[in-house]
């Protein structure tokens with residue numbers, strides 16, 4: 001996809017992540033170049049061990065690359081101080097995990113309010129925002145439930161509300177439906193589709209082709225490299241170009 005640097009929300013330049021394991025070097029990521037614009041809806045797919053979670057951790061500023069540069073909103077993440085990084089993680093990034101990662105002794109409302117504590121928002125405003133986020137995901141009647149009093153799909157909705165609460169630039173979801181049945185998976189994906197339609201940028205890691213089919217762009221990783229990067233819009237554009245070319249050819253024949 002061609003876009004100017006100003007449009008790019010994320011720009012990865014020759015990103016590599018190497019791990020040293022007993023004299024052996026494992027290249028979890030190996031020369032990734034990728035640009036992601038605001039409001040894209042992307043799936044990362046690839047076999048187990050291909051580097052998907054490593055990629056998400058770098059995008060979410062939870063981990064740093066061994067080589068290469070990551071520009072977020074035009075800023076080189078490597079140049080950020082610890083406090084700037086913490087601020088970026090808290091305000092720019094919303095993370096959703098396969099295992100929900102909720103506090104087990106805290107209610108849905110308390111779970112969603114928690115990241116706002118670090119942002120110095122007063123309790124009444126925290127509760128107001130958390131209630132609004134839980135209402136957004138359809139859980140307004142479950143505010144006081146503990147995670148073990150919620151279904152799997154509802155737990156994931158709490159995690160999504162928690163991620164949305166800080167109005168992040170990017171929502172990163174690593175196999176968000178990996179622990180859910182197919183009906184609940186469809187509900188969660190419908191919610192992601194709505195968020196995308198409202199302007200949210202979403203990056204989803206998945207093993208399931210049905211989930212990748214929701215996304216507008218599918219990036220396949222293999223051995224830490226981008227094996228393919230297919231954008232539906234591009235293929236539609238290509239179809240349009242093909243139609244135009246065919247029309248032109250037909251017109252030429254008519255003459």
Ligand SMILES: Nc1ncnc2c1ncn2[C@@H]1O[C@H](COP(=O)(O)OP(=O)(O)OP(=O)(O)O)[C@@H](O)[C@H]1O
Nearest residue numbers: 019021026027028047048049050051052053054055
């Ligand atoms: N902390 C680590 N130390 C050493 N090697 C690691 C570490 N984390 C990941 N790896 C290796 O890096 C490679 C990529 O791992 P990663 O977790 O990104 O894969 P993945 O695509 O998310 O796989 P899955 O689909 O199973 O979740 C794997 O070969 C893995 O063994």
Ligand SMILES: [Mg+2]
Nearest residue numbers: 052053054174
């Ligand atoms: Mg993984």
